[in-house]
Amino acid sequence: MTITSSSMSDSSTTHRSTTPSMTQGPLMSFAPIGRFLKELWRDKAGFAGFAFLVLLGLAALFAPLLAPHDPAAQSVLARLKPPIWMEGSVSGHLLGTDMLGRDILSRLLFGARSSLLVSVSVVALAGSFGVMAGLVAGYKGGLTDALIMRVVDVQVAFPGLLLTLLLVAVIGPSTATIIIVLAFSNWMIYTRVVRGIVMSLRQTPFVEAAEVVGCKSARIILKHILPNLISPLLTLAILEFTNIILAEAALSFLGLGVQPPATSWGLDVAGGKNYMMIAWWPITFPGLCIAMTVLSINLFANWLRVTTEPAEREKRYARGRAAKMRRAKKT
């Protein structure tokens, strides 16, 4: 118990430094954010990833203000113009134009909205359903548990992407469809993770004490168990984010995701595909956006995983010391 409680409090301090400060509104203090950034700064790659994600979030939020052009505005005269630093470019189109003369930079900014909208919705939907199923399965045990986990096992072995394609083809492609279909095929991992943790938490004295005192199941689950799930779930959800962004891009690329006139990075790559022999920029920039976003999330998640897990923190510290000693020996 002492080990769990200390590790839990340790892991939740780093977490506490991010979320509650956002919920406290105008009266919030900036100290926790400062502590968070200071700790993040030590991992330069993680910091760079986080910075990129913040910028991306802001770009998506303020896309209508930032975009120099209407992302759907076509121009016959300015078709396939290269980026501004190349010969033959047109002023006003920083990253050039695509085959319909639409401004690529503006499309990238609006495309960020699709990516973030789909990935946030899917992670929220699949996450909340999966976590709930996992909590019930882990806490209730017995027949309920067996039933839920059988469904999970069966669905994990489904032909994932192909079934997604079939569902989208039958329902008809749209942003709402891919959100629902991706949530349907991605909730199981949360259930597995949550159930495992809940089952081990049930054995701990603080949950047993709560049961003895006579707390109702709902109270134990929400007040005693859920807070201990936050740090592993946070890492899992962030990594799931990358999967969903890549899945949305792939589906949109195949023409089964976001539909025009809406914009999406995957859709733009598909649009530029037929012209890639003569123009590299219409497919390069949107693809780069997807890759950079996913890479940033991976770097940040890597830092978060190490930071919220005390054992990993120790390892990182030890490795740092060992490297320092090696360097000292050499000189």
Added chain:
Amino acid sequence: MGTFILRRSLQGFLVVLGVTIVVFVATRMIGDPAQVMLPLSATDAQRAAFEQQFGLDRPLDAQFISFVGDLMRFDFGESLWQRRSALDVVLEKLPKTLELIGVGLLLATVIGIPLGALAAVRPDGLFDRIVVGLSLTGLSVPQFWLGLLLIMVFAVGLGWVPTFGSGSLAHMILPAITLAVPSMARIMMLVRSSVINELNQQYVRTAKARGMPFGRVLFQHAMRNALVPVLTLVGWEVISAWAGYTVVVETVFAWPGLGFTAMKAINHSDLFLLQAIVFVVAVGIVLVNIGLDVLFKLIDPRIKEA
């Protein structure tokens, strides 16, 4: 072992049943096959004829029974696009996909395992940082975009290999690399962390103390023990590639396998062919899963039957 295989088979049966139910609910209850498969200009009479031809006007329970019955006889109906049995189309395209998965994952394993192991020799060293950076990049780049970039550079720019299609070994190179990259990244990461773990064990210290050359310590002692989780991952990579993740690569390179055919079936509104592909793949997943489980149990008897 017998009961083990039996239990796995039962689980596999549940998977196929689950896929059946999802496909039935999706195609007959949420979606309307007549609306998907007939052109928009179809008259009411044509719709009625279509529904009668495929028994779509019957009650749902009767439809479900005949649906399951057809599946059990491997009768997937006729592909409306190809005008022949959907199963024939699937079986014709199947070898191409298997070929792609085989070569791609072989590539991922052959490159990923040694690189991961060498990176583990000095964690946080220069080589390790390069390998970790490469794997993170490999995990982050969308496959369709990577494929297009490779076409742009090596096929269009340098003209070394053909842009798309299949037939020769040269056609194989770019699709295989594209399919391999994310798997390679995951394999490298796992081998690395697994070997780092083994190198910290006492038996490695003993081997070193006895004066064994480090190459032998690494490849004969540490690697052998580190490979069990890696094999599980490779098995998982095979299944996930098979579960449809070749669709993107096949579409980019117009590789005539199951994935490309699935996309064509969607573009031709050929629901029956798409259904056939989904089922054959589902049965394939179940068989591969059972095969891998048995294999792993033979390799490492400690694996529990959970």
